[in-house]
Amino acid sequence: METTHGQSSEGWSASLREHGRRVTRQRLAVLGAVERHPHSSAEAILTSAREELPEITAQSVYVVLGDLTDLGMLRRFEPPHSPALYETRVGDNHHHAICSVCGRVEDVECAVGHAPCLTPSETHGMTIMIADVTYVGICSDCAAKQAVVPAP
Numbered sequence: 001m002e003t004t005h006g007q008s009s010e011g012w013s014a015s016l017r018e019h020g021r022r023v024t025r026q027r028l029a030v031l032g033a034v035e036r037h038p039h040s041s042a043e044a045i046l047t048s049a050r051e052e053l054p055e056i057t058a059q060s061v062y063v064v065l066g067d068l069t070d071l072g073m074l075r076r077f078e079p080p081h082s083p084a085l086y087e088t089r090v091g092d093n094h095h096h097a098i099c100s101v102c103g104r105v106e107d108v109e110c111a112v113g114h115a116p117c118l119t120p121s122e123t124h125g126m127t128i129m130i131a132d133v134t135y136v137g138i139c140s141d142c143a144a145k146q147a148v149v150p151a152p
């Protein structure tokens with residue numbers, strides 16, 4: 001089931017029930033943290049979730065992230081040279097652009113508009129369902145800062 005980006009607590013509760021999961025404060029805190037801070041690491045999600053639920057443990061966050069990723073309610077992606085990042089935008093095969101200076105991550109729509117949006121030269125007999133592309137570059141803010149750095 002494709003989850004809708006920008007869900008409320010009631011929406012997340014309904015999605016959890018549809019996936020056969022109990023609605024718990026821990027699950028809602030993690031979903032809320034990922035929704036508020038897309039493209040976040042588990043550590044950043046833990047910090048954000050603790051604003052809502054101070055007693056939540058790191059272990060609980062990792063278990064919830066794993067479970068909700070397995071269910072398809074969260075998407076996990078692994079940028080180069082970075083811990084895994086999580087987001088609530090699932091089911092649309094979008095890609096990511098990452099700034100190699102500051103680490104900012106932005107969503108990039110599928111180039112063709114349908115999944116998968118890339119056709120491999122060889123499938124080795126596999127039916128390709130997802131094409132995961134990561135664009136790495138320098139964001140405009142970092143490029144502007146680099147342009148104004150005074151020479152020594």
